[in-house]
Amino acid sequence: MPKNTIKYCKICGKKSIKTIYDYGLQPICNRYIVKPFREEYIYPLVLCQCQSCATMQLSDTLPISEVVPRFDWVKYNEPEQHLDNFAESIYKVANLNFQSKVYGLTYKDSTILKRLETKCETVKVNFINDSSNLDTGVEHLLATISFDKIKDFVKKNGCADVVIARHILEHTQNPHQFLKCIKELVKPSGYIVFEVPDCERAINSKDYNMIWEEHVLYFTKQTLFRLFKIGSLEVESFVNYPYDLENVLAVITKKNNKHSDYLIQDDISKELNRGIEYGDSFIDICEKVKGYITTLRQNLGRLVFWGAGHIACTFINLMGISNEIDCVIDDHPSKKGFLMPLSHLPIRGSDILTDMDIKICILAINPEIEKKLISKFQSYLDRGGKFLSIYPSSNLWIMNNILK
Ligand SMILES: [Zn+2]
Numbered sequence: 001m002p003k004n005t006i007k008y009c010k011i012c013g014k015k016s017i018k019t020i021y022d023y024g025l026q027p028i029c030n031r032y033i034v035k036p037f038r039e040e041y042i043y044p045l046v047l048c049q050c051q052s053c054a055t056m057q058l059s060d061t062l063p064i065s066e067v068v069p070r071f072d073w074v075k076y077n078e079p080e081q082h083l084d085n086f087a088e089s090i091y092k093v094a095n096l097n098f099q100s101k102v103y104g105l106t107y108k109d110s111t112i113l114k115r116l117e118t119k120c121e122t123v124k125v126n127f128i129n130d131s132s133n134l135d136t137g138v139e140h141l142l143a144t145i146s147f148d149k150i151k152d153f154v155k156k157n158g159c160a161d162v163v164i165a166r167h168i169l170e171h172t173q174n175p176h177q178f179l180k181c182i183k184e185l186v187k188p189s190g191y192i193v194f195e196v197p198d199c200e201r202a203i204n205s206k207d208y209n210m211i212w213e214e215h216v217l218y219f220t221k222q223t224l225f226r227l228f229k230i231g232s233l234e235v236e237s238f239v240n241y242p243y244d245l246e247n248v249l250a251v252i253t254k255k256n257n258k259h260s261d262y263l264i265q266d267d268i269s270k271e272l273n274r275g276i277e278y279g280d281s282f283i284d285i286c287e288k289v290k291g292y293i294t295t296l297r298q299n300l301g302r303l304v305f306w307g308a309g310h311i312a313c314t315f316i317n318l319m320g321i322s323n324e325i326d327c328v329i330d331d332h333p334s335k336k337g338f339l340m341p342l343s344h345l346p347i348r349g350s351d352i353l354t355d356m357d358i359k360i361c362i363l364a365i366n367p368e369i370e371k372k373l374i375s376k377f378q379s380y381l382d383r384g385g386k387f388l389s390i391y392p393s394s395n396l397w398i399m400n401n402i403l404k
Helices: 083-093 107-116 138-144 147-157 175-185 200-204 221-230 268-280 282-300 310-319 351-355 367-375 378-382 398-403
Strands: 017-027 042-050 056-058 101-104 121-124 160-166 186-197 233-241 248-255 302-306 327-329 358-363 386-389
Touching: 017 268, 017 310, 042 268, 083 107, 083 186, 083 233, 083 248, 101 107, 107 121, 107 160, 147 175, 160 175, 175 186, 200 268, 221 233, 221 248, 268 282, 282 302, 282 310, 282 358, 282 398, 302 310, 327 351, 351 358, 351 378, 367 386, 386 398
Parallel strands: 101 121, 101 160, 160 186, 302 327, 302 358, 358 386
Antiparallel strands: 017 042, 042 056, 186 248, 233 248
């Protein structure tokens, strides 16, 4: 078992890391189980916060090679409704034209490249083989990227005017090394475009679905800007795109070798206090959820989850409620038949919701699509079935019943 070795903040490098909460031994959420009797990889999930720069981060215990998905069908959807607007901003801010070159790092960047491909040259960066159309996963890229490989790539392909890095920064165990690598990909006057999830709402609302071993860093606008300041990236444009699930911090930065004065002065103690509150509230919320679900099960009968992704995995394991759940529903053709990590709950198709005598279905899906999903199961509702959600932004949020 790897020991918790974090000493220095991954953002500011100071030796001022404090544990917010130790969630104990947890599995890797993308490691679905085929044979339950085989030994399962588990690791200590510990959320920390730097007392100097306030960035929330995981302790550095999990090797990146362990996080790389074992199944090629594991993909994560990122919010995209803002991309027309964001691609237009990138085009304008970076002053792009037909001669300009834009690089994307992973499959998550393909949809921005697509929006720009008729206006400039777009290239998918790829260190794994020579196929330029290969869609690289985030963890795969982070496991293979190195300064030497970047230099080789630049030698062959030249530098870009813009590099797109959507939803990858929060996955980096060594963000400064990562920034050093991607800075090498852009021209001296070039731009690097980032998107990261905004964790502020989740931290304020004590939403523990936020925690995921693939997210090493939990940014708010303030902590993200501090990273850019230390990493000598100048913020040229910033938009916080609002979403039900979590907002997106979308930033266009300029490669810059001097420190930027763009940053606003802010109150670190406010961020530190909400970090402490986030940690201190966990046991209370966990006990309330556990008590409520146990009562539901005793009074109503069978209970299932919907959505066999990392959020259901985290919720079930952190809240310690696997004994109260019959199975997890997911119609992803590759997931059916597997067992969920650690809880070993079976993953079943949605036909069981109409066939079996299930009374409670707890949704672990994006609240933006739950209405559509529910409308397909009128017969379940007609015979007294009830939907709840684990998301605070849903009208069906489970805590609405617990806190009233
Ligand atoms: Zn720090």
